[in-house]
Amino acid sequence: MSHDNKTAAYFGARDLPDVIDYVGEFGAELVTFLPFVYWLYRAGQLGDRKVSTYRGMRPLYFFLSDDQLIEKDEPRRFVGYQKRTDPSIWGFIPNPNELIATRNAYEAFPNYRKQFQSTRFSFDKPLLVVHNKFNREWNSDTPVNFFSIDQLEQMFSRLKGNYQIVYLRHGRSGSVDGYSPDHNSLIDFDETSVMQRHPEVIDFEQHHREYGGGVAINQYKNELYAACHHFISVQGGGAHQCALFSGSLLLILHKRGPEAVHAYSNGFYQYATNPAPVCMIAFNDRQLQDGLGAFTDASLCQGRVMLGANGSRIANDLAPSRVQRKGQPVFGTDRLPSLTEFGSQL
Amino acid sequence: MHLQIDQTQLARLAAMPETLKYEGEFGAELVTFIPFVYWCHCIGLFKGRKVSTYKGMRPLYYFLGDDQVIERDDTRHWVPFAQRKSPDQWLVLPNANEHTSVRSPMEYFPDYRSAFSTGELTFDKPLVVIHNKYNLEWNNEPPRNFFSLEDLEEMFNLLKGGYQVVYIRHGMGGVSQGYSLDHNQLMDFGDADLLTRHPEVLSFNALHERFKDRFSVNAFKAALYAKSYRFISVQGGGAYQCAMYSGSGLLIYHKDGPEIHHSYSKGFFTRTANPAPLLLVATNRAELMAGVQAIGSGFVFSGRFIPGSKHINRMKRLSPHRFKPKRPAKYGMAELPVHLVQ
Numbered sequence: 001m002s003h004d005n006k007t008a009a010y011f012g013a014r015d016l017p018d019v020i021d022y023v024g025e026f027g028a029e030l031v032t033f034l035p036f037v038y039w040l041y042r043a044g045q046l047g048d049r050k051v052s053t054y055r056g057m058r059p060l061y062f063f064l065s066d067d068q069l070i071e072k073d074e075p076r077r078f079v080g081y082q083k084r085t086d087p088s089i090w091g092f093i094p095n096p097n098e099l100i101a102t103r104n105a106y107e108a109f110p111n112y113r114k115q116f117q118s119t120r121f122s123f124d125k126p127l128l129v130v131h132n133k134f135n136r137e138w139n140s141d142t143p144v145n146f147f148s149i150d151q152l153e154q155m156f157s158r159l160k161g162n163y164q165i166v167y168l169r170h171g172r173s174g175s176v177d178g179y180s181p182d183h184n185s186l187i188d189f190d191e192t193s194v195m196q197r198h199p200e201v202i203d204f205e206q207h208h209r210e211y212g213g214g215v216a217i218n219q220y221k222n223e224l225y226a227a228c229h230h231f232i233s234v235q236g237g238g239a240h241q242c243a244l245f246s247g248s249l250l251l252i253l254h255k256r257g258p259e260a261v262h263a264y265s266n267g268f269y270q271y272a273t274n275p276a277p278v279c280m281i282a283f284n285d286r287q288l289q290d291g292l293g294a295f296t297d298a299s300l301c302q303g304r305v306m307l308g309a310n311g312s313r314i315a316n317d318l319a320p321s322r323v324q325r326k327g328q329p330v331f332g333t334d335r336l337p338s339l340t341e342f343g344s345q346l
Numbered sequence: 347m348h349l350q351i352d353q354t355q356l357a358r359l360a361a362m363p364e365t366l367k368y369e370g371e372f373g374a375e376l377v378t379f380i381p382f383v384y385w386c387h388c389i390g391l392f393k394g395r396k397v398s399t400y401k402g403m404r405p406l407y408y409f410l411g412d413d414q415v416i417e418r419d420d421t422r423h424w425v426p427f428a429q430r431k432s433p434d435q436w437l438v439l440p441n442a443n444e445h446t447s448v449r450s451p452m453e454y455f456p457d458y459r460s461a462f463s464t465g466e467l468t469f470d471k472p473l474v475v476i477h478n479k480y481n482l483e484w485n486n487e488p489p490r491n492f493f494s495l496e497d498l499e500e501m502f503n504l505l506k507g508g509y510q511v512v513y514i515r516h517g518m519g520g521v522s523q524g525y526s527l528d529h530n531q532l533m534d535f536g537d538a539d540l541l542t543r544h545p546e547v548l549s550f551n552a553l554h555e556r557f558k559d560r561f562s563v564n565a566f567k568a569a570l571y572a573k574s575y576r577f578i579s580v581q582g583g584g585a586y587q588c589a590m591y592s593g594s595g596l597l598i599y600h601k602d603g604p605e606i607h608h609s610y611s612k613g614f615f616t617r618t619a620n621p622a623p624l625l626l627v628a629t630n631r632a633e634l635m636a637g638v639q640a641i642g643s644g645f646v647f648s649g650r651f652i653p654g655s656k657h658i659n660r661m662k663r664l665s666p667h668r669f670k671p672k673r674p675a676k677y678g679m680a681e682l683p684v685h686l687v688q
Contacts, residue, residue: 042451044351105388105454275621278648301653301661302624308655312647319648 016045017088019070021052024079027237029053030060030244031098031268035107038063042108059219062115095268098240099258103271113245113273113303116219116226120211121166127228128163128295130155131238133170134189137256144256145235149194151253151288155232156198158292166224167195168204168238229305230295231277235259246273247304251280251291251318264320275304280318291318351440351451358438359391359452365416367398367435370425373583374444375399376406376590377614382439384409385454402525405565408461422526444586445604447614455618459591459649462572466560469510474641475571476501477579477588478515480535483602489533490602491581495540497599500635501578505642506546512570513541514550514584524563575651576641577623581605592619593650597626597637597664610666621650626664636660 022033033053040046041063051061052070061069081097084090095101121127132147147155156165172191195203208220215223225231225245233239235254242250254260260281263269270276282288297311307315368379379399386392387409397407398416407415427443430436441447480492493501498513505511515537541549554566561569567587571577577588581600588596600606606627609615616622626641628634640661643654653661 039451042351044353044356105385108449108451271620274617275650278650297655299655299658301658302665302667304621304624306655306658306661307647307652309645312645312652316647321648 016040016049016092018048019050019052020092021089022054023077023089025076025237026054027240028079028098029057030237030240031272032093032095032101034060035109035272036093036095037061038110039106039108056216056218059116059216059222060110060112063110098268099261099263101263101268102266109244109272111246111273112222113226113247116222118223118226120220121224121227123164125162125164126230126300127224128159128165128230128232129225129228129242130165130167131231131233131242132168132191133234133236133238135171143189145253146189147234147253149191151285152191152194153197154289155292156194156201159295160198160200162296163230165198165201166204166207166228167191167201168221170205170238172203173205173209229300229303230298232292232295240268243269243277243279244272245277247275247300247302248277249280249294249298249305249307249315250277251282251288251294253282253288255283260320260323265323269320278305278307278315279320280315281320281323282318287318290314294318355440355452358433361434362386362391362395362438363434364394365396365398366438368400369423369435371422371583372400373586374425375403376583376586377444377618378439378441378447380406381453381455382441383407384456385452388454400526402562402564405462405562405568406456406458409456418526420526441614444614445607445609447609448612449617455590457592457619458568459572459593459619462565462568464569464572466557467569467573469573471508471510472576472646473570473574474505474509474511474576474578475574475588476511476513477577477584478513478537479580479582479584480515480533480537481517482533491599492535493580493599495536497631497634498537498540501638502540502544502547504635504638506544508642509576511544511547512550512553512574513537513547514567516584518549519551575646578638578641586614586618589615589618589623589625591623593621593646594619594623595626595641595644595651595653596623597628597634597641599628599634601629606666606669611669615666624651624653624661625666626661627666627669628664633664637664640664 020037022029037046037051046068050068050070051064052072053061054076055071055073057071058069081099084096090096094104094106130147130152132152134143134146136142137144152167159165169189169191195201204221204224208217212220225242228245229248231242231248231250233242233250233252235252235257239250239252242248252264259267259269264279264281269279280291280294282291291314294307294311294314297308299306366383368375383392383397386395392410392414396414396416397410398418399407400422401417401419404415404417430442436442440450440452476493476498478493478498480489482488483490502511515535518535518538541547550567550570553570554561554563557566571588571591574591575594577591577594578597579585579588579599581598581603585596585598588594598610605613605615610625610627615625626637628637637660640653640657643657644652646652
């Protein structure tokens with residue numbers, strides 16, 4: 001769709017369906033669909049239209065009224081990039097492919113840090129969120145991007161003195177009440193022993209059950225993230241969500257995935273919030289261990305993490321910009337954006 | 347806080363004239379008019395349209411074609427906020443008053459650091475840009491916001507050992523050719539003599555002389571700023587321009603002006619670039635020198651200024667968030683946008 005057609009669609013808003021329906025994974029929704037819907041809302045283009053999303057997403061669409069949001073109670077599924085051509089779904093999204101997305105004049109990212117401010121997560125030490133996953137990935141029978149028990153052990157041992165660590169792995173307690181999970185099958189993973197050795201570490205799901213007082217899990221999670229400026233995450237949609245919280249320090253363990261080519265260094269990780277997070281990308285265990293060192297040398301100033309000299313050296317070594325594209329692009333990244341495409345500017 | 351666009355605003359957008367004219371001061375143009383024009387350009391709404399601006403502004407509209415920029419050889423003049431009412435000029439802008447402006451879906455700030463990056467300017471040391479002014483302000487009152495010669499002397503001594511300091515005061519070498527000045531009357535100031543005692547400090551005018559065959563004044567200034575992550579400026583439009591360069595540390599010497607109520611802490615200074623500048627606001631000489639030491643510390647990594655760890659508390663003390671309005675709003679602050687949404 002050309003520029004002009006899109007412009008006409010948005011400003012006449014005639015081509016947009018009455019119900020704007022999202023189909024796909026959680027992470028992609030956060031960084032492609034949601035900023036477009038928020039822009040439509042703020043630009044007065046949403047009108048009486050409704051937005052259809054998955055169960056549990058209500059808090060993230062805080063700007064819509066109850067009658068504008070439909071929550072589908074069905075599992076999410078990955079939509080291949082080549083299939084994101086359906087004009088009634090993907091055709092009108094300015095950045096249908098999150099992996100090649102660039103800053104776009106039709107997108108506005110909500111200020112989630114401000115929106116979800118609360119006093120619920122008040123501790124003596126600064127918060128550190130550790131986000132893990134353990135599930136099948138990309139037609140593989142085995143998980144790829146996850147923190148192992150040993151890595152969690154080292155993380156907790158090194159950082160629990162400086163931080164109040166909150167550990168989060170969706171599905172850890174076996175159920176996924178309150179939201180539609182991504183399609184990837186969860187696999188048994190037992191952190192019980194490491195959590196027992198580190199009782200200072202808070203388990204997110206348990207904390208929600210005990211102290212949540214019935215608050216929706218995504219509301220609770222966003223309030224936690226809004227109170228936190230230090231994140232360690234495995235690659236994926238969980239890391240995407242961390243990148244929406246301004247001024248943070250974000251260490252990502254990335255063993256495999258397409259984000260290293262563009263998204264971390266020039267894509268939405270650099271523009272979804274302001275100030276964009278300081279990102280460190282660890283491709284192996286040694287780099288992950290190095291990255292932990294930056295957290296021992298960080299402080300907070302004017303709502304953003306400030307690194308000390310040692311922390312900055314580490315962050316520089318692990319900067320996403322060090323990644324140079326090698327070989328054939330994969331995961332749909334063969335269509336890297338041009339300067340003018342969709343009105344985007346690199 | 348952000349603007350939500352209503353049908354009136356959309357109607358004005360639809361009726362936007364073929365030539366969108368800007369009248370007003372330099373700083374306000376940077377943070378109210380240009381982001382709107384750039385947004386229009388990015389979504390295709392500026393096709394077939396032109397801007398009419400002042401002489402010398404072409405580089406800052408780099409995204410438009412030559413036939414889309416008209417440069418008028420007029421003197422700029424300040425337009426009072428109460429007079430920013432013309433529907434085809436001011437009211438088409440989502441934020442007509444820079445001092446009350448909030449994030450708008452119809453604004454998009456150009457990435458000047460990226461647009462003006464060039465290998466033509468190289469220095470042996472990291473840059474610090476010091477931006478001064480010395481002119482009558484607000485109803486022809488004597489200069490208020492300026493670095494005195496004593497301030498400059500101390501700043502140069504603190505910084506010149508570790509940094510390449512570039513000092514800029516428009517009009518220092520007489521009336522500048524090549525761009526339209528703001529209306530404020532320039533006054534004599536002894537900074538040229540001071541610079542002769544600090545030959546390590548480069549005068550912007552002298553530096554531009556070396557490159558004037560290839561860069562206009564504003565193109566050169568934009569390219570120089572794109573090289574710098576450390577800025578020290580007096581209050582005003584010069585400081586606005588510094589704030590458009592991502593990842594910077596920006597120290598502003600603010601004795602008077604409306605920005606303290608909103609712009610520094612919640613307004614355009616928080617969104618002109620990403621990462622927005624790390625802002626320090628000094629209101630007296632002691633704070634200024636503390637800020638200079640903070641700006642003169644630390645290093646730059648991954649496109650952002652990181653102050654030395656010893657200066658973090660100093661940065662916190664000089665944070666713009668410390669100001670609370672103590673008196674009735676002025677300078678148009680009473681004219682809050684009608685469509686504010688929490």
